[in-house]
Amino acid sequence: MQWGLLFGAVVGVYGQTKPLLYDFTELPQAMLQNPGTDSPIRWHVGVPLLSSYSLQAGISGFSVADLFANDGVDFTTKVGNLVRDDLNQRDRIAFESQIELISLGFQHKLDPSIYYSFGAYADFQFINYWPSDLARLAFDGNGGALDRRFDLEDLKIRADGVIVFHAGISKKISRKWRVGARAKLYSSIFQLQSTNNSGYFVTTQGQNNLLRNTLVADMQVQTSGLQEIQSIFQDGVVSNNTQRLQQLLLRRVLLGGDLGIGADFGFTFFQTPEWRWTGSVTDLGFIYHNKDVLNYTLNGAVSNEGVQFILPDAF
Amino acid sequence: MKTRLLFWFFLALLGLFSLNSCSEELDFDQAEDLQVTPTVATSLFYLETPEAEINSAPAGSFISEVFEFEAFSEDFIAENVLEGTITYEYENSTSKEIQLNIEFLDAAGEVLDVEQFPVDAPSGAVQREVLYGVGGKSLDILRNTTQIRLSGANRGDNTSTSSASEPKFILRSSAAFRLQLQ
Numbered sequence: 001m002q003w004g005l006l007f008g009a010v011v012g013v014y015g016q017t018k019p020l021l022y023d024f025t026e027l028p029q030a031m032l033q034n035p036g037t038d039s040p041i042r043w044h045v046g047v048p049l050l051s052s053y054s055l056q057a058g059i060s061g062f063s064v065a066d067l068f069a070n071d072g073v074d075f076t077t078k079v080g081n082l083v084r085d086d087l088n089q090r091d092r093i094a095f096e097s098q099i100e101l102i103s104l105g106f107q108h109k110l111d112p113s114i115y116y117s118f119g120a121y122a123d124f125q126f127i128n129y130w131p132s133d134l135a136r137l138a139f140d141g142n143g144g145a146l147d148r149r150f151d152l153e154d155l156k157i158r159a160d161g162v163i164v165f166h167a168g169i170s171k172k173i174s175r176k177w178r179v180g181a182r183a184k185l186y187s188s189i190f191q192l193q194s195t196n197n198s199g200y201f202v203t204t205q206g207q208n209n210l211l212r213n214t215l216v217a218d219m220q221v222q223t224s225g226l227q228e229i230q231s232i233f234q235d236g237v238v239s240n241n242t243q244r245l246q247q248l249l250l251r252r253v254l255l256g257g258d259l260g261i262g263a264d265f266g267f268t269f270f271q272t273p274e275w276r277w278t279g280s281v282t283d284l285g286f287i288y289h290n291k292d293v294l295n296y297t298l299n300g301a302v303s304n305e306g307v308q309f310i311l312p313d314a315f
Numbered sequence: 316m317k318t319r320l321l322f323w324f325f326l327a328l329l330g331l332f333s334l335n336s337c338s339e340e341l342d343f344d345q346a347e348d349l350q351v352t353p354t355v356a357t358s359l360f361y362l363e364t365p366e367a368e369i370n371s372a373p374a375g376s377f378i379s380e381v382f383e384f385e386a387f388s389e390d391f392i393a394e395n396v397l398e399g400t401i402t403y404e405y406e407n408s409t410s411k412e413i414q415l416n417i418e419f420l421d422a423a424g425e426v427l428d429v430e431q432f433p434v435d436a437p438s439g440a441v442q443r444e445v446l447y448g449v450g451g452k453s454l455d456i457l458r459n460t461t462q463i464r465l466s467g468a469n470r471g472d473n474t475s476t477s478s479a480s481e482p483k484f485i486l487r488s489s490a491a492f493r494l495q496l497q
Binding site for chain 2: 064065068069070074075076079137138139140141142143144203206208209210211212213304305306307308309310311312
């Protein structure tokens with residue numbers, strides 16, 4: 001029992017991205033959360049762009065109300081307290097938006113226990129973990145921080161936009177079980193990722209001079225699809241840019257971007273008429289990024305003690 | 316009767332709570348007051364001269380070098396610096412007194428400022444801090460400096476030798492700048 005509670009607590013932390021939809025069997029969108037949902041629906045058709053739209057944004061580690069409260073405390077002091085004490089590398093800023101483009105489904109004519117569903121949706125995600133040490137370095141600097149290592153691994157950011165085409169099937173295979181699966185085809189619009197960084201910046205007492213600044217870095221930012229978008233905005237003529245951007249996005253929406261495949265699996269288990277268990281695994285898959293790829297790498301180690309003149313060899 | 320009383324009591328309580336909201340007034344304009352002013356510290360230059368080199372130099376001058384130094388005049392520093400401190404530390408274990416001058420030059424070679432160090436012989440580690448900004452020298456000296464001239468002169472003889480092991484003259488320096496990022 002105790003283990004059961006613990007399991008529940010852990011799962012609760014990393015729950016569904018759209019928990020309100022989960023197992024809301026009357027809504028067709030619940031099938032995207034669990035393809036094995038026991039839905040009473042006989043058929044459904046969504047209104048493009050309107051039938052499902054979700055947007056969520058959040059921060060952890062502090063509340064906007066506390067930060068912007070009109071409490072007479074100096075704003076820089078409040079931000080300073082956040083940067084120095086309150087926020088850490090587990091806190092994050094996240095944003096997610098999903099727009100349904102097409103959605104339709106129907107029961108099998110001869111076998112009503114089978115339900116087919118198809119559709120497409122656009123998914124945009126951004127998550128940025130708080131770069132604790134780098135923020136501290138930017139806010140206070142390295143002056144007065146002798147021997148303090150500022151870790152670079154705190155820098156973790158990810159943003160992507162993807163169009164997902166999907167086709168699913170669910171079937172009640174027995175009196176107690178309904179199972180479902182959904183195949184997905186991903187078309188990436190853009191992606192940016194910097195997650196596996198390591199290294200540090202430190203100021204120590206110098207061997208010769210008063211201070212030594214050392215940077216040891218193994219950092220990478222991976223992007224795909226961004227370079228072309230960036231070049232459109234650098235062109236200068238706004239009207240041309242809008243047209244070019246539309247053309248580019250349309251091309252990528254229609255499978256012209258980086259492609260990937262994935263799958264969802266889910267089930268409903270009817271233990272008793274009043275008690276049922278459901279579960280699903282979604283987005284098991286990958287996107288192969290090979291178009292418009294641009295990566296930035298910072299790798300190496302360097303130390304600096306200023307300009308050094310050691311006579312007689314200096315000149 | 317009791318139930319009705321309880322109903323009115325809770326209704327009054329609800330009314331009272333609704334009048335005393337827990338929400339605080341927010342002021343998003345205060346974001347404009349944010350001041351991000353980190354202090355950036357780095358070493359500047361290091362000079363090390365053995366006594367033999369000082370003895371062998373002609374006419375008393377053992378070093379006179381101009382070198383490019385545009386760290387201060389970089390746009391990012393020049394535009395955002397609020398104040399700064401340059402720390403010098405010298406140490407002389409040779410047998411002769413030394414006069415060291417550090418001149419800050421602009422792009423045209425004009426001298427903007429001079430730091431003069433009359434160094435005793437011998438001398439332990441002596442530190443000098445020079446402030447720039449409020450209460451110190453003008454920040455424009457740093458903003459306009461693109462070259463530094465280091466010149467050192469021997470104020471003693473050219474033959475004596477210190478009994479210290481490896482006698483030498485050393486100058487260390489570092490700078491700390493407070494920058495206005497926001």
